Amino acid sequence: MAFAFNRSMDGSPKAGELFAESFPHFEGLIVPFEAGQEVVGEGDPTESYYLVMRGMFRAVKFTRDGRRQVFAFYVPGDICGLEPDAIHKLTIEAVDGAAMAILPRAACRARMNDDPRLNAALFDGATRALTLSIDHMMMIGRSSAEERxxxxxxxxxxxxxxxxxxxxxxxxxxxxxxxxxxxTIETVSRTFTLFRDRGFLRLPRKRRVEIVRPDALARLAAADRDAVDPLGLAPDAMELAAAV
Structure with a gap:
């Protein structure tokens, strides 16, 4: 499962919370990682699940010619490494100074048999993760840089x-x-600048984003070409933006 999940919409316990609650029973370790450090690599055996305790991690895959695709970002409470096969298809690495709880799969599965809440939380999270993966694929395949x-x-x-x-x-x-x-990184930077100039957000520091007009961003995120253009671009400009 490439996409992480940690939100529950109905107030029931989240999967990450339940794993953390049962952590002493897993015989797991909490391991710190530096930015860029690998947790598990593509091709490694799938022996454990991973619960983010601090910081951020990313799931990546490299093509044979060295290009990189980031598939997911994981934040505290997220569980990753849920791939069903015998080996990992993605590499998980730290984005910043972070920590991960490494939970042996056998102990986790035994705990799942004893706690139906954990099974329910994992199923709920998996369905939400699938929805997010579909949204991501739609954005990559059909949307402009602004919409993405x-x-x-x-x-x-x-x-x-x-x-x-x-x-x-x-x-x-x-x-x-x-x-x-x-x-491209140039397109991302230009789009941040466009959003700032249009008054959608403020950028007081390079990695600090203050959203001023969440309604406009939400309309763009919906990728509804029939809606009024929140960027105020002319139709020809919209077509050009969509082609970026």
């Missing part, structure tokens, strides 16, 4: 753990964002 970045910021706001969070401190670099959205 608006979706990314809206998604981060929703996953922040605070309702309608309007101030985001981005742990990832612009290159990470570009590799996640299928854009």
């Amino acid at each position: 970045l608006a979706w990314f910021l809206t998604m981060l706001s929703e996953r922040s753990g605070e309702p309608c969070a309007l101030a985001l401190d981005l742990a990832m670099q612009r290159q990470d964002i570009a590799d996640y959205l299928g854009l």
